[in-house]
Amino acid sequence: MPDIELVSEQDLARTYDGGDYDDTWTVVQQYRRVRTFAADNPTAGVATIAAATNTPTGRVDPWVAKDTTPRAVQALYTAHEHDWIGVTYDDITPLNVLVANVYAGGTIPRDKFEPEFTLRADPETASVVAALELAGVGWTETAAGPDTSQTVAPAQDGAVLGRVLAVLGAPVGAKTEIDNLSLPWYLEDAPESVRKRFVDSYLENRALTDPTTDSVQIMEDRPQTYLAELGDLIASVAGEPVTVGDRAVTLSASAARALGYGRDQ
Structure with a gap:
């Protein structure tokens, strides 16, 4: 399979x-043309640069x-520093885990795009914490206490990371309010290892085991179409029956x- 760039500038x-x-x-x-022209023509005025680069003067003046x-240019600098631009299936593992955790126990707020993730596992063993480290942003605890779930967030560059996850298909805003919620687009043509890693991360946050039957349930207040899609994904990875109910x-x-x-694992 040829390398497919999953996140573009x-x-x-x-x-x-x-x-x-x-x-x-x-x-x-426009910004790149303006900065290049200005560097090559250091004595050129704003009007000259605007005309030469076909850019409104009102934009050229603050840039020069x-x-x-x-902000978008700054975000691209940051994304390139973390090697998120041009990421392929070969090196998507940390981002794939983070996308799965947005679906299974996290959120990307619309107002700031900085993702937060709820933990079921200890931070030392949680896949989302390891993924944040591998993604190069580190992690910080954002809430913990007797009446709150423990949550973590990127320690740096969270707003850019959240936008990268959104490009990969992670939902932005409250998932219960998204009528057409769907799994991320990149999974459709992803290698089996990527699909399995997504499922493993999802189950880490949502799996409810039944010791009497050895079955596992995922309880979700999500559209039925989403549940069917999730069930199909898990069944394709497991190679065994998965059923979808209400x-x-x-x-x-x-x-x-x-x-x-299961008991024999």
């Missing part, structure tokens, strides 16, 4: 669309005279054992 930049820009990728291209940088996906004992659950 264009897609990441366009997560910043809105406000003053109709297409942030166009702004990124005040040395400001659009607000539940149930792994048969054989499916559970295939994925590492």
Whole structure:
């Protein structure tokens, strides 16, 4: 399978669309042309640079005279530093785990894009914590106490990471409010190892074991179409029966054992 770039500069930049820009990728291209022309022509004025690069003067002035940088461009710098741009199936593991954890026990708030993840496992063994470390952002605890679930978040560059996860298909905002919630698009053509890693991470957060039957359930308040999609994914990875009911996906004992659950594991 040829390497497929799963996160592009264009897609990441366009997560910043809105406000003053109709297409942030166009702004990124303008900024790069402006900075290149200004570097090659250090005595050129704002009007000359604007005309030469076909860029509105109102944008050229802050970029050149005040040395400001659009947020989308700053995000691209950060994403390149972490090797998130151009990531392929071969090196998607930490991002894949983080996307799975957004679905299974996390959220990406619409207002700030900084993901948070609820833990069921100890931080020392939680896959999401290891993934945050592998992604190069580290982690910090955001809540813990007798009446709250323990949650963690990226220690740095969280807003850019959240946008990268969104490009990969992770839901933004409250998942219960997304009528057309669907699994991330990249799983459809992903290698078996990527699909299995996603399922393993999902089950780490959501699996409810039944010691009397050795079956495993995932209880979800999600659209039925999403549950069916999730059930199909798990069944394809396990190679054993998985059933979907009202607000539940149930792994048969054989499916559970295939994925590492059961008394003989």
